[in-house]
Amino acid sequence: MNEREEVSRLDLLRFLERVQERDLARTRNWITAEEQRLAEAAARRPPPPPPDYVVQYGLGRGPAMVHQGFCEPQGARVRAIPANEARRLLNADAGLACRLCRPDTELGLL
Structure with a gap:
């Protein structure tokens, strides 16, 4: 080259x-x-089915409200829970039940 x-x-x-x-x-x-x-x-x-129950947490404190899964509360502080956990939370404080979807009625607590 x-x-x-x-x-x-x-x-x-x-x-x-x-x-x-x-x-x-x-x-x-x-x-x-x-x-x-x-x-x-x-x-x-298809989208996954909604959970049976969800717990919505407040700011800096424990559970604020328990909902049925279809209720779809707004916010990031929501976690799916089984029916026995929802029942335990509502037995401890009946005021946690959502007034729209009434999980306490569905669970037979009323």
Whole structure:
């Protein structure tokens, strides 16, 4: 090889960079396609059934209210509980029962 035909190290590195950018773009397209596929699959699945009962917590203190699962109270301080836990909470304090969905009536506490 003479000097005119010799490829510089910088040219080789720039070529490698172009190849890697193309590969990165292709990988990002695959990621986007997979995210879309997963979102479409999730949209086709039915939502999970609501829990039987939920407890809503107050600010800095214990339980504030017990609801039936379909009541869907607003806020982030809500946790699903089984019927025996709801019964225990309502036996300890009947004032915790939601006045709209009446979990105490459903549990036979009234």
